[in-house]
Amino acid sequence: xxxRLKVQEVPSRWRRRxxxxxxxxxxxxxxxxxxxGQFFELRVPTHLRKALExxxxxxxxxxxxxxxxxxxxxxxxxxxxxxxxxxxxxxxxAAVPGGASSxxxxxxxxxxxxxxxxxxxxxxxxxxxxxxxxxxxxRQGEWFFVPDPSFMVNDNLVLRNEPLRRGAGKPHIVxxxxxxxxxxxxxxxxxxxGVTPNEYRSxxxxxxxxxxxxxxxxxxxxxxxxxxxxxxxxxxxxxLPFWHRVIMNTETQSRTMANVAFLD
Numbered sequence: 488x489x490x491r492l493k494v495q496e497v498p499s500r501w502r503r504r505x506x507x508x509x510x511x512x513x514x515x516x517x518x519x520x521x522x523x524g525q526f527f528e529l530r531v532p533t534h535l536r537k538a539l540e541x542x543x544x545x546x547x548x549x550x551x552x553x554x555x556x557x558x559x560x561x562x563x564x565x566x567x568x569x570x571x572x573x574x575x576x577x578x579x580x581a582a583v584p585g586g587a588s589s590x591x592x593x594x595x596x597x598x599x600x601x602x603x604x605x606x607x608x609x610x611x612x613x614x615x616x617x618x619x620x621x622x623x624x625x626r627q628g629e630w631f632f633v634p635d636p637s638f639m640v641n642d643n644l645v646l647r648n649e650p651l652r653r654g655a656g657k658p659h660i661v662x663x664x665x666x667x668x669x670x671x672x673x674x675x676x677x678x679x680x681g682v683t684p685n686e687y688r689s690x691x692x693x694x695x696x697x698x699x700x701x702x703x704x705x706x707x708x709x710x711x712x713x714x715x716x717x718x719x720x721x722x723x724x725x726x727l728p729f730w731h732r733v734i735m736n737t738e739t740q741s742r743t744m745a746n747v748a749f750l751d
Contacts, residue, residue, distance in 0.1 A: 488551040489580055490571070491526035499534040513743075514539060515734070516569050516580050526576050537560065544568070545589045552590045554583070567743050568593065573730065574621075574628065577721045582741035591617065597736045599629070601668060605633050625731070627722045629738060630659060632731035638712060640665045640730065642664075651711070653735060659722075661714025665730070669709030675700040681707050 515530045531539060538560045546553040552572030559565040568583040571591040585594040594617055598606075605623035606616050615621045625632045629650065632697055639725040645665050650658030672681030682690065690697050711733040 488548055488553050490544060494529045494531060494535060496531050499532040515568045518578050518580060527578065527580065547590045547608045554587060554590050554593050565609060570597065573701055575722050581738050582743040583708065583749060584737050584740040599734050599737055601633060601734055602631050625725050627659060627717055627719060627725045629653060629736045632713060632725065632727055633734060636729045637730050638730040651733065657720065659719045661713045661717050666706065666709040667707035672705055672707045673702045674705045675702045681705060696702055
C-alpha cells in the first residue's frame, strides 16, 4: 500500500506502578517519523521475538489500506488485528475488535452500534458507507458525528473551542460542545483513563505522596454533542451546521486497546 515498515526490538522490562509490579510491556504497532517521512513501526520486546507471527490478511492497494494479523504463541495463543492505512493526510493504525478477515470487515467492526443503526435508518448504500461523509454520519479520525437536528441544549452550558480526545492523543477542537451524564473520575499521568472517587481515595491512603501527581477531575464516557467547526492538524476541518452526537469508534473494545477510555 506504499508505506514503510520497521521492526524495532526493545529490551524486555518490568514497570512499577503504585508500588505494584505489573506484566512486561507487550508488542506495539505505531506510526513514527524519520527524515524520509512517516513509517509503521512494530516494537517487539526481546522476550517475544520468537513468539510473534505477523501476516497480512488482506490488502486494498487503491485504498492504501491493509489488515494486519499478529499471533502471539503461548499457553493461550492471542490473535490481534490492526487496520493500517492512509486517512486524508496521515498514515494511521487502529486495533480492530472481533474476528475481521478483510479490510471492509475491519472498517465495519470499528463502527459503533449507533453508527450502524444510523446507516440502516438512512438507507446508505454499501458504496457510500465507507466514506468519511454520508447521510448517516460525518467522520474525522476515530470520531463519528451522527446528525440529531432536533436536539436542544441550554446555551449557558455550551463549551466553546473545547478539546475532544481519546487518552493522551492530539485533541480535536470543537467550536461548540455540549456534554451530559457520564462518570466522574480523577485523572493524572499515571492513571490517564481515570479512577473512580473510591479508587482515588484508596490510592491516597496507600501512598499519601500521590496527592502531588497532578490530578484533574473529568467525566468518563459522557454523552457528547458537537456543532460548528471541528479541527485537527491531521484532518480536514469538518463543519456541523446543527447538533450531532459524538461517538468514538470501537477500537477500545479490542484486547490491545482495553485500557483506553473516552475522557472529556
